[in-house]
Amino acid sequence: MIIATSGHVDHGKTSLVNALTGIDTDRLKEEKQRGLTIDLGFAYSEAESGERLGFVDVPGHTKFISNMLAGVSAIDCALLVVAADDGVMPQTLEHLEILNLLGIDYGLIALTKIDRCDEQQISRTLEQITQVVSRTFLKDAEIYPVSSITNEGMETLQVALELTADDIEHRRGNGQFRLAIDRRFSIKGSGVVVTGSVFSGSISVGDELFLMPQVIPVRIRGLHTQNQEAESAIAGDRCAVNISGQGLELELIHRGNWLTTNPAVATARVDIELAISHSETRPFSHWTPVHIHSAANHVTGRVALLETTDTTRIAPGQKGLAQLVFDPPINLCFGDRVIIR
Template sequence: MIVATAGHVDHGKTTLVKALTGTDTDRLAEEKRRGMSIDLGFAYADFGSEWPIGFVDVPGHERFVRNMLAGVAAVDFALLVVAADDGPMPQTREHVAILDLLGIEQGAVAITKIDRVSPERLADVRVEIAALLARSALQGAPVFPIATPSGEGLAALRTHLTAADLAWTGRSTQGSFRLAVDRCFTIGGAGLVVTGAVFSGRVNLGDQLLISPQGTPVRVRSIHAQNRTTLFASAGQRCALNLVGTGLKRHEVQRGDWIVALMAHAPTARLDVRLSVLGSESRALTHWAPVHLHIGATALSARVATLGERSILAGSTGMAQLVLDQPISAMRGDRFILRDQSGQRTIAGGFVVDPFGVTRGRSKPARLAQLSAMELPSASDSLMALMAVTPEGVDLARFGQAWNLTTHELDSLLQGLEIQVIATASGRVAVAASQWASLGVAICAAVDAWHGEQADSLGPTDAELASQLSARNASAVFRAALKSLLTDGSLVREGLSMRRPGHRARLDADDVLLLERVSAILQAHGLRPPIVGELATTLNMESPRLLEFLLRVSALGHLVRIARNRFFLPSTVVALSELAATLAAQSADGMFDAAQYRDRSGIGRNLTVQVLEFLDRVAATKLIGERRAMQP
């Protein structure tokens, strides 16, 4: 268990921790000189449970709230310290508000310096504390009057802390390992050491980790957990890691960084959050307000983009996107604090709903529905709800990262759900089994309707079908559904068109004969069919009349117009697309240029340009700079 002190400056937090642990947590020379904590202090006490209890002693002065926030982000128990002579003071109130916003519900109150006041004054302070905590998570927390010089009350507090530690069930060790760095230093002969609270997962000796958000690889040489040398550490413990890495320097890691497992490294600069504004604020938190964000041990500037409403009223909650001035490491459920632009006043807090906020459409109803799904308490419920409002499917890798699920945990979750998992070039996508079945029925119905309305057409192209269904043509789910229907025989591909197995396009007799003649000429010319004028000469027809015919049968899917004066057989277009796919597959980076396509196809420069521009238009390829890749 990790215990953090809280309370106003000079109320005796450090003295109390020393009395409980025997450790003076004021380690800086300036702290000794001024008699006041400036930075975080750390101590441990063995009260008889399996692991020592860790204490984080935080500074109480308003100037050092930033340091205080770095120490309380992942504690399990708050020890609120109030001096009997002063009673609750401004920083007492702010610290209580911070503990509330961070969701810290376990705690106790120590009233110090009782040897300096009368029994009547002590009784008054009790009443003040009860009033302060009345609407907080610490309401009803036990109160321990203490006189540190004589030791009065210390035994009762130790007994309570011991009982709380024994009753503490510990944090779940599920998820990838994440440690929020609050201290880093070097030790002669050992090298770099980082300390911090373990937010999730487990780390073992020899593990390969990353410094995030930088992505610097490191290896764990040794571990101290709760002040003991050990082979592993897990969520809910304070931990010191001796890290080694190629050319690793002290300046490459600092307070606010994270040490994470490889899967947990996903830097982000936009956090979609559930935000609670303190009721003590005199005004609402408005859209695009500048703030200071404190999350984990990180502190940085950000802007608040309210979602759905233009402002969030004092004492209320709302959805918002935090737009950060630099990338950080964060996961769904991480708690945070917001202070005003000057960094002098705590104004709000909340938790991360989706660490991967979108840049466009963040306030649209569809996106807000996705955030409502992400806000559900369990990952399985969240995924099912998310699939219901995400027709293009849920990116499982992104979902797993957002929820900090290991590969094994994600796969186990999927096994218990009625879903369809689709493998794509960029990863796995999931849709609900019912949605998958409905999509297949809708596609077949759309093709049937097409045949009924356009009996002389082969059938719709992929793009036309997607448009008819209001589906995204690039959607991995839509393309996978087409592939599945082709595989089971529900659909048949005819060139670029889709048709039902029993459908045959009906052209009049003259059109059939002319199409057969045109097709024979195009087939004979392979990948380099003649232009319209040359084709008209061969057929002994006037060019305008032939062009009208070619346009009409192309609209029906019998031919494909790739340029103003060039028409191809559908099978030839398929061959040209497959050639592009082959070039991309044979390239190390999955890309090719026009010269490579020209040389492999042998169709010449001008026709190559026309073909590739056509493939871009039908979303078979994508132009990236001077090169092309296949669309996913």
């Protein structure tokens, strides 16, 4: 099961993952210096059932929302983190809205930093949380009070995550293989490695794939799933894939590219059902310029409303048919969800 943290900056997401796994997910020098998660971090732990739990630690600061979106695109479970002393904050609401729009089905809520608060403050924050999740997929989710300093509540939260993993039906490995690349690097003696989440299908060592949208044929030399060496991977896995190919260079690979068995060309436009957030303050207009987030990809574009006249718009909380026009073209499949900002 792949779990993503979400929530406002400095609400204790990284410390929470560290307490659950023993792994510090802040790997960049700047993150250490600033005490602030900037890019995606990853950690893993072993459940008693033997299942491997993978954690994606996403940044909470609004400046790094693109990185957050890249981290939550193919998760099984969301872990919403709210600090007891701060309560619900702007990025709490934005992250919750994103998770809801992406159609995440499973989630839990961690009330962190309870060691800093008295019972009255904890009760106020619990009431806040209950109110803001009441119209979302987390409306029936349990709230787990925890402290990363004293470890209070950590064992209960760990058990809850493991029980959730038991409840989640494993995704089937049929269909075209698709992995959304969120990191790439080179290892001496091995060559190019890309990491990402598997959206669909399955692969094995030795299989041949395409790097898209560059349409570069590659072969799988090695695999790691959930941070362990493996011979195969299926939908729902978190993967590191060692690839080789004629003319393949690290500089040719970017966050948002795909590893896939499907060499279909990228598209410049796609028709969608567009849902406007309840939190928006004004109607959405025809040909609005937007930032488009699809899996780990982030491009710019425009939205053409398909059911509009010169005077009609899509109001907050409403839906309508629209066409996304991308610059540059990107790879999409039927049923993919995108976030526009």
